[in-house]
Amino acid sequence: MTSAPRSVDHDPAATVPGPPLPLLAAPWSARVARAEGADLDLVHGWMRSPHIDAxxxxxxxxxxxxxxxxGHLAGDAILPVLIDLDGRPLAYIEVYRVVRDRLAGQxxxxxxDLGVHIAIGEAGRTGKGLGRSLLRALAEGLLAADPACTRVVAEPDVxxxxxxxxxxxxxxxxxGEVTFPDKTAALMVHPRHEEDMPR
Structure with a gap:
């Protein structure tokens, strides 16, 4: 016996909009990264830094x-974002919809649900508390940008x-933890309200 294919109308991934740009207040600002010019040079250079490549x-x-x-800009699964602090580039962020990501079903x-990947570009700006401040601003900014989202998640390497x-x-x-082919990740959740935590 075979079952009928799932209707697209009932597929959450088909009806949920793409990830939004986080709404950030000064001194933070966010903009969609471009695939050319200075933005591309910046991301490419940062990704070659040992502290990020690790x-x-x-x-x-x-x-x-x-x-x-x-490819990200042409789709609706991942939004590539550059974050500035006081007008100076600080980090490359990928905002993603969990239902369209490998984290779905984990x-x-x-x-x-929205997820974030984060890379602070310059090693000299890590270890100064900027990461935690940015992550809090990002979580709050994403919840503000999408009223239907009740939690922001991340899966950093354990x-x-x-x-x-x-x-x-x-x-x-x-x-909890999630095992991927390339890493074991810690599942981190920032809920809008306590009752929004996964059960």
Whole structure:
């Protein structure tokens, strides 16, 4: 006996809009990253930095980063974002819809759950509390940008101690671990309200 294919009308991934740009207040600002020019140079350069490559593993040629960002911009799964602090570029962020990500099915996600990947570009600006401040601003900014979203999640590598501490200090809760082919990740959740935590 075979079952009928699932209707697109009932597929959450088909009806939920793409990830939004976080609404950030000064001194933070966010804008969609472009796949060319200075934005591409910035992301490509940052991704070759040892402190980022150790966990992102995406020290790719410039041409591949062009394809990566252009692909994100053409789809509705991941939004590539550049974050400035006081007008100076600080971080590259990917905002994603969990239902369209490999994290889908790894926990009891809701259709509007949003996830974040974060890379602070310059090693000299890490370890100064900027990460936790940015993560808190991002979580609040994403919840503000999408009223239907009740939680923001992240899946940093379990071996990345500084990242785990920053997420915890920013109000994210460690609710479990997820195993991917390239890493074991800590599932971190920042709920809008306490009752929005995964059960």
């Amino acid at each position: 966990f992102w593993h995406q020290a790719w040629p410039r041409e591949r980063w062009y394809e990566e960002i252009a 926990y009891a996600e809701l259709p509007h 071996t990345n101690g500084p990242s785990l501490k920053a997420f915890a200090a920013a109000g994210f809760r460690h609710v």
